[in-house]
Amino acid sequence: xxxxxxxAARWPILLxxxxxxxxxxxxxxxxxxxxxxxxxxxxxxxxxxxxxDVPIAMPDGVRLAATLxxxxxxxxxxxxxxxxxxxxxxxxxxGLWAALFFARHGYAVLVQDVRGKFASQGRDFLPWRHATGDxxxxxxxxxxxxxxxxxxxxxxxxxxxELQYALARARHPAHAAMITSGAGGAIGSARGSYEYFGLFExxxxxxxxxxxxxxxxxxxxxxxxxxxxVDIRSELRGLPVAGLVRRVRPGPNGYDDFLRVPLGDPGxxxxxYVSAGDRLDTPTLAITTWGDQTVGATLALSEFARAGDRPGxxxxxxxxxxxxxxxxxxxxxxxxxxxxxxxxxxxxxxxxWYLRWFDYWLRGRGDGLASLxxxxxxxxxxxxxxxxxxxxxTGAREQRWYLGGNGRANGAGGDGVLQxxxxxxxxxxxxxxxxxxxxxxxxxxxxxxxxxxxxxxxxDQREVEARGDVLVYTSxxxxxxxxxxxxxxxxxxxxxSARDTDFVARLVDVWPDGRAISIQEGAxxxxxxxxxxxxxxxxxxxxxxxxxxxxxxxxxxxxGHRLRLDLSSSSxxxxxxxxxxxxxNAYETTAVVARNRVxxxxxSMSYLELPVxxxxxxxxxxxxxxxxxx
Numbered sequence: 226x227x228x229x230x231x232x233a234a235r236w237p238i239l240l241x242x243x244x245x246x247x248x249x250x251x252x253x254x255x256x257x258x259x260x261x262x263x264x265x266x267x268x269x270x271x272x273x274x275x276x277x278d279v280p281i282a283m284p285d286g287v288r289l290a291a292t293l294x295x296x297x298x299x300x301x302x303x304x305x306x307x308x309x310x311x312x313x314x315x316x317x318x319x320g321l322w323a324a325l326f327f328a329r330h331g332y333a334v335l336v337q338d339v340r341g342k343f344a345s346q347g348r349d350f351l352p353w354r355h356a357t358g359d360x361x362x363x364x365x366x367x368x369x370x371x372x373x374x375x376x377x378x379x380x381x382x383x384x385x386x387e388l389q390y391a392l393a394r395a396r397h398p399a400h401a402a403m404i405t406s407g408a409g410g411a412i413g414s415a416r417g418s419y420e421y422f423g424l425f426e427x428x429x430x431x432x433x434x435x436x437x438x439x440x441x442x443x444x445x446x447x448x449x450x451x452x453x454x455v456d457i458r459s460e461l462r463g464l465p466v467a468g469l470v471r472r473v474r475p476g477p478n479g480y481d482d483f484l485r486v487p488l489g490d491p492g493x494x495x496x497x498y499v500s501a502g503d504r505l506d507t508p509t510l511a512i513t514t515w516g517d518q519t520v521g522a523t524l525a526l527s528e529f530a531r532a533g534d535r536p537g538x539x540x541x542x543x544x545x546x547x548x549x550x551x552x553x554x555x556x557x558x559x560x561x562x563x564x565x566x567x568x569x570x571x572x573x574x575x576x577x578w579y580l581r582w583f584d585y586w587l588r589g590r591g592d593g594l595a596s597l598x599x600x601x602x603x604x605x606x607x608x609x610x611x612x613x614x615x616x617x618x619t620g621a622r623e624q625r626w627y628l629g630g631n632g633r634a635n636g637a638g639g640d641g642v643l644q645x646x647x648x649x650x651x652x653x654x655x656x657x658x659x660x661x662x663x664x665x666x667x668x669x670x671x672x673x674x675x676x677x678x679x680x681x682x683x684x685d686q687r688e689v690e691a692r693g694d695v696l697v698y699t700s701x702x703x704x705x706x707x708x709x710x711x712x713x714x715x716x717x718x719x720x721x722s723a724r725d726t727d728f729v730a731r732l733v734d735v736w737p738d739g740r741a742i743s744i745q746e747g748a749x750x751x752x753x754x755x756x757x758x759x760x761x762x763x764x765x766x767x768x769x770x771x772x773x774x775x776x777x778x779x780x781x782x783x784x785g786h787r788l789r790l791d792l793s794s795s796s797x798x799x800x801x802x803x804x805x806x807x808x809x810n811a812y813e814t815t816a817v818v819a820r821n822r823v824x825x826x827x828x829s830m831s832y833l834e835l836p837v838x839x840x841x842x843x844x845x846x847x848x849x850x851x852x853x854x855x
Contacts, residue, residue: 290344304587360392402586409519413498427749437675439480508541516550551672564682606781617711641698651828663795711836713775723819724807733789747775
């Protein structure tokens with residue numbers, strides 16, 4: 226038989242073998258093959274049909290590009306999962322994973338480029354301008370399709386999660402449920418937060434994250450040239466802060482808008498962040514991680530939504546707080562490491578939860594995770610998951626640790642102490658804050674910096690604590706375990722030689738071997754001590770009370786460990802440096818050295834406020850107490 230006749234007789238068999246081999250090889254080498262190359266063979270193997278170019282017209286005529294995924298064997302109308310992304314719908318691994326996962330479980334999945342990005346029209350991209358209106362128009366389009374059952378769920382992490390909250394503002398009848406993760410950046414003026422895209426903390430610009438994200442993704446023109454190859458850490462030292470992105474990526478960029486409009490200004494209203502006048506009632510499974518810079522905002526959004534619950538009704542909000550950094554809730558179970566901490570028992574059945582949540586709200590199946598509590602949280606150091614109907618957890622009690630010492634708390638070798646009662650009299654600790662020699666960032670809540678050498682999460686702080694411009698207050702070793710669960714606050718009485726300066730507070734676990742591992746941290750620009758909407762400069766030398774919100778955490782300090790509070794005026798480059806002039810900080814190039822003081826003692830009480838959740842008393846100890854009458 227000739228080769229030609231041989232191939233002609235056997236080509237159906239060869240096609241079958243190729244159809245089997247390509248998806249199988251794709252699966253075997255999935256860690257080495259780009260996600261968008263894997264999609265066609267994996268979809269073929271999973272029985273998912275792909276409609277790659279679906280244009281959807283907005284009311285103003287702009288067309289947004291989408292890709293539609295549907296199960297080939299589906300019969301009848303389908304519930305839809307809607308995913309929006311600014312990262313290229315055909316290449317972003319998160320959107321592609323969601324498309325394949327939900328489509329092979331019987332859902333239609335629509336993945337869409339946001340306005341002004343990749344194949345979608347529009348040339349004025351800015352997070353999250355048009356997000357609510359474009360989302361509503363897309364839901365209207367989905368509901369009109371002959372394959373749709375009229376119910377839509379939204380899904381995704383980070384920007385993909387924030388866009389869900391922007392849509393939830395509209396309370397569209399087709400928007401039946403959401404699963405968000407790492408999405409606290411959706412909050413605007415709601416609950417007095419003013420975090421906008423997760424880039425403002427206590428009124429301070431999150432420099433490393435903001436620069437990294439906008440330099441890579443913030444160009445307003447989709448045809449703008451790519452980011453130059455630069456040394457990011459060196460670039461971040463430049464002044465003014467407002468000009469940094471233009472130096473490495475010329476052209477209009479959303480970075481400039483975020484720095485130009487003052488916090489609390491009406492200029493933020495056209496961007497679709499959750500504002501104080503909104504109402505959220507879409508059933509939401511919200512997942513966050515302790516290392517996410519927006520963990521506090523995620524909790525605030527949940528409380529904001531719960532405020533609209535009818536009295537006596539069961540809340541349709543669920544929150545899960547996992548170990549890990551931004552969007553790492555699934556991966557952390559495999560890695561077993563979070564910063565410098567080893568974590569065990571971190572896994573949760575997330576993918577089962579995704580399906581059960583959407584099955585209930587979109588297809589009327591199952592119980593909608595009725596057994597999942599309002600709050601499910603992982604206790605670091607205890608390697609244990611706990612549950613509560615509220616946050617802070619039911620049973621948590623406020624505990625105060627007062628700052629003390631003899632006025633020389635500078636550095637870990639100083640005399641600063643944390644103690645159960647305020648000392649008599651009044652003292653202060655002073656440090657010299659020079660914006661041109663700022664205390665550096667080591668770990669902490671950050672993401673998206675674009676610098677692969679940056680570390681996030683709980684990291685050893687001994688290098689930072691060796692500096693004279695860092696005040697260090699340390700407790701005696703724990704005589705019994707201390708379990709912290711809830712929001713952390715440093716309530717300080719301060720004064721400064723400057724009209725404005727920053728205060729950074731970091732909670733630290735000091736191990737018996739000397740390691741000083743960060744637990745959680747926060748910061749406040751002093752001009753915002755009365756609220757972001759009411760900035761007020763200081764009078765040099767005058768004392769002021771202020772509160773540094775340090776996010777939430779669940780953490781167990783074992784016996785023998787010590788609790789520590791570090792205070793400084795910078796964490797660079799995580800946070801923009803305050804140049805101490807009292808002017809428009811992002812546009813200035815001249816710095817003023819500040820002499821900053823923290824006052825403590827009965828005359829001016831400064832203290833750390835912790836929510837403490839008592840551990841069960843061991844049975845042997847309980848028996849001893851009973852027999853001794855204590």
